[in-house]
């Protein structure tokens with residue numbers, strides 16, 4: 106199968122930005138414009154309600170939505186279904202004005218705006234982005250999506266002191282770091298980073314994996330963090346299961362008592378799970394979620410969720 110064949114099996118997903126309107130209003134809006142709730146592949150005007158992710162609609166893949174008023178005004182986010190898994194699994198506190206959440210690698214901001222909406226636009230969401238150009242895209246996207254609880258920070262997450270008075274209070278961290286992008290077959294909503302290409306070499310994968318592991322270990326040092334979601338749009342075990350096994354065996358995971366969340370907390374009804382044979386001595390592949398490009402009606406994706414066993418606070422070293 107070519108990339109185009111696989112892309113044709115992926116609906117055009119539209120996440121309703123619940124910071125601006127409700128899914129009921131969105132359905133009414135599209136129905137009035139001639140769309141029919143009969144599934145994304147029934148006709149070019151068919152659409153459906155996703156069964157796994159709340160507030161996600163699926164339209165025919167041929168549709169673009171770039172000129173649609175709902176897109177231009179920030180009321181919808183064009184985001185692949187699998188990419189919505191990360192914020193949904195992190196499940197940040199909702200309507201809690203004391204909540205503190207971190208999106209460690211935020212631009213262009215699809216998952217940031219999703220987290221902000223899930224938080225009911227309350228509390229504080231710190232969105233880090235190290236690249237200057239991508240940081241401006243992030244700021245634009247956050248303004249367009251009416252994310253009022255987000256403070257965007259143009260900084261490298263690895264340089265952030267976990268005991269910094271502002272950031273140390275974070276209880277939930279989303280890590281969606283740079284990856285090979287090897288799962289993406291429908292490139293509409295994926296913004297390539299500077300110098301990024303789709304040519305993969307083992308050396309490049311290993312470098313990415315080393316960086317991804319460093320990011321997880323850094324997130325585990327935040328004293329109040331209880332939950333960390335790590336996701337990639339890669340299909341390579343090197344960036345997925347291997348990184349998770351190393352993270353689980355790290356001193357940081359041991360000192361902070363992190364383990365993988367049970368399957369029940371990580372999209373339990375999604376059948377494609379982690380690859381057990383790639384888990385290298387750790388045995389919880391069932392806690393991990395994989396999406397196979399095209400086959401699952403999504404791009405290729407990987408999601409994992411670490412939780413802290415004892416709800417303790419780490420002492421300052």
Ligand code: SAM
Pocket residue numbers: 188209210211212213214215216217233234235236239260261262263281282283284298
């Ligand atoms: N979560 C984003 C979304 O859904 O829109 C996509 C994130 S993209 C895969 C990874 C981003 O992390 C890139 O914009 C990259 O510049 C940024 N990044 C990479 N390393 C970083 C670091 N150490 N600190 C902060 N941002 C970083």
